[in-house]
Amino acid sequence: MGNRIRRDIIEMIYRSGDGHPAPSLSAADIIACLYFEVMNVDPANPTWEDRDRFVLSKGHACPALYAALALKGYFSRELYPTLRKIDSTLQGHPDMKKTPGVDMTSGSLGNGLAAATGMAIAAKHMHKDYRTYVLTGDGELGEGINWEAAQTAVKYKLDNLTLIIDNNGMQSGGAVEKVGGIVNLPEKFAAFGFKTLEADGHDCAQIVSALNTPHPGQPLCVIAHTVKGKGVSFMEHNNAWHKGVPNDEQYAVAVKELEALINE
Amino acid sequence: MNEVKSTRVAFVNALEELFRQDERVVMVSADSVAVFRAGELQKKYPDRTIEAGIAEGSAVMIAAGLASAGLKPYVCAYAGFLTMRALEQMRTFVAYPRLDVKFFGANAGMCAGEREGVTHQFFEDLGIMRSVPGFTVFAPSDADDTFDMVKRAYDTKGPVYCRIGSGRDPIVGQDRLLRSYGDDAVIIGCGAPLKDACEAADALKDGGVNATVISLNVIKPLDEGLLMPYISRAGKVITVEDHNVFGGLGSAVCEIAGKRVTRLGLNDVYPESGTADELKHKYRIDKQAIIEAVNKA
Numbered sequence: 001m002g003n004r005i006r007r008d009i010i011e012m013i014y015r016s017g018d019g020h021p022a023p024s025l026s027a028a029d030i031i032a033c034l035y036f037e038v039m040n041v042d043p044a045n046p047t048w049e050d051r052d053r054f055v056l057s058k059g060h061a062c063p064a065l066y067a068a069l070a071l072k073g074y075f076s077r078e079l080y081p082t083l084r085k086i087d088s089t090l091q092g093h094p095d096m097k098k099t100p101g102v103d104m105t106s107g108s109l110g111n112g113l114a115a116a117t118g119m120a121i122a123a124k125h126m127h128k129d130y131r132t133y134v135l136t137g138d139g140e141l142g143e144g145i146n147w148e149a150a151q152t153a154v155k156y157k158l159d160n161l162t163l164i165i166d167n168n169g170m171q172s173g174g175a176v177e178k179v180g181g182i183v184n185l186p187e188k189f190a191a192f193g194f195k196t197l198e199a200d201g202h203d204c205a206q207i208v209s210a211l212n213t214p215h216p217g218q219p220l221c222v223i224a225h226t227v228k229g230k231g232v233s234f235m236e237h238n239n240a241w242h243k244g245v246p247n248d249e250q251y252a253v254a255v256k257e258l259e260a261l262i263n264e
Numbered sequence: 265m266n267e268v269k270s271t272r273v274a275f276v277n278a279l280e281e282l283f284r285q286d287e288r289v290v291m292v293s294a295d296s297v298a299v300f301r302a303g304e305l306q307k308k309y310p311d312r313t314i315e316a317g318i319a320e321g322s323a324v325m326i327a328a329g330l331a332s333a334g335l336k337p338y339v340c341a342y343a344g345f346l347t348m349r350a351l352e353q354m355r356t357f358v359a360y361p362r363l364d365v366k367f368f369g370a371n372a373g374m375c376a377g378e379r380e381g382v383t384h385q386f387f388e389d390l391g392i393m394r395s396v397p398g399f400t401v402f403a404p405s406d407a408d409d410t411f412d413m414v415k416r417a418y419d420t421k422g423p424v425y426c427r428i429g430s431g432r433d434p435i436v437g438q439d440r441l442l443r444s445y446g447d448d449a450v451i452i453g454c455g456a457p458l459k460d461a462c463e464a465a466d467a468l469k470d471g472g473v474n475a476t477v478i479s480l481n482v483i484k485p486l487d488e489g490l491l492m493p494y495i496s497r498a499g500k501v502i503t504v505e506d507h508n509v510f511g512g513l514g515s516a517v518c519e520i521a522g523k524r525v526t527r528l529g530l531n532d533v534y535p536e537s538g539t540a541d542e543l544k545h546k547y548r549i550d551k552q553a554i555i556e557a558v559n560k561a
Contacts, residue, residue, distance in 0.1 A: 097362060111325050111353060119332060122335050
């Protein structure tokens with residue numbers, strides 16, 4: 001499913017002519033596992049109040065989320081070419097009031113964990129069993145609100161909250177270690193009081209196993225090691241594809257590579 | 265003359281009524297329980313306060329998450345830490361998705377910060393919040409008005425920002441028309457300086473100048489229907505507010521008035537520590553300044 005999402009990401013960005021391919025590709029397997037293996041959701045009833053919640057804090061990777069939602073049946077894949085265009089359901093960054101299945105508006109980096117913390121507190125408050133998942137980038141952990149919210153999430157013992165970090169090691173301006181000075185993530189989240197696990201972010205069995213690990217009395221942090229641009233040879237490890245649109249030739253190559261992976 | 269009543273206590277009393285009335289109502293605090301005099305309320309309703317700690321941005325985001333799940337959060341913090349530090353969260357994650365979150369900012373105005381000094385005197389909140397699409401902006405006249413505005417916020421769809429004061433807030437009254445001596449001048453104000461405006465109107469009357477004093481507690485949207493007849497008839501239009509003259513009530517009135525308005529407020533400066541009376545006098549939002557403005561306009 002991760003590769004089917006990838007193929008749709010490339011198609012969406014190619015046909016609409018705008019978007020962030022590489023950060024979407026790195027998140028594809030994580031989002032695939034969430035929507036197709038882990039989360040309890042109902043595409044026919046996107047506002048079902050007992051549904052599990054997902055917050056895509058790295059909102060610029062929304063082509064991955066939109067592809068997962070379309071493949072899950074929330075809306076038609078025919079919307080793909082309208083991405084980022086006037087009057088579209090598919091906004092440049094996720095809009096919870098415009099796109100069925102989007103649980104929280106996002107795109108301004110660093111805010112998703114705090115929103116998810118609120119959603120998880122709400123579940124406790126209302127004695128509901130739904131779980132809240134939030135996917136952040138690694139670069140956006142430079143924003144202080146993450147750490148404010150981390151303290152609150154631990155204080156409230158949010159064992160219904162899971163933070164997944166798409167740890168692809170790159171942010172817009174380069175390596176996260178160099179640009180943001182963001183290092184020692186497992187130690188940091190463990191020190192804050194999260195149950196902290198690491199997984200290969202492109203190995204669905206590892207991701208699902210980590211997400212299903214019990215974490216009574218504390219929130220869970222899964223640091224998913226990923227490759228920016230994963231699945232398209234010329235985009236992997238190439239930060240030039242943080243934002244960009246493949247030309248006709250590149251599109252053909254990318255789709256061919258991804259079709260091969262899907263058929264494996 | 266110097267009767268005061270706390271807008272903060274009024275807020276908590278109204279919130280308690282809302283707690284009783286609707287179990288979805290919760291308070292979100294950025295270590296604001298003491299500031300908002302909510303200690304007793306928290307003891308009575310221990311599950312109804314979500315405490316984010318000294319972290320306004322996170323507090324607003326948590327409120328957005330709570331509201332997205334169907335709760336009705338009332339976010340309480342100092343006016344400036346809320347509207348300046350957490351402004352983006354208020355805009356992008358509450359107003360843009362039209363979530364039902366209410367915000368209450370304490371220490372709003374130079375006089376509410378008083379001797380704390382500029383770091384705790386917040387006189388830009390109305391202008392900041394007025395410019396954010398989707399926000400309704402309240403500035404209650406006094407404590408009793410605050411009590412009503414907390415409930416009005418509940419009845420108002422979508423995000424509301426409401427400024428409140430120091431806890432030593434002058435009693436102004438809740439009438440929209442506080443004085444109606446005549447059309448020589450109309451003095452339009454909000455919050456604590458309305459008390460000075462009334463005293464000024466009384467003194468001006470003794471000198472043969474008949475003024476009207478209008479109290480506004482909703483800064484956005486402005487009640488044009490109420491204001492325009494007075495503005496049209498009045499010889500002079502004066503606004504007075506404990507806020508920068510740029511962006512607040514005075515600016516809002518100018519946007520609709522189509523005539524010259526004398527705006528009394530902070531003249532785009534940073535004030536200083538002092539008692540409320542000293543500050544009002546030095547920064548010219550007191551009775552004497554209002555009288556002079558009417559005479560000079």
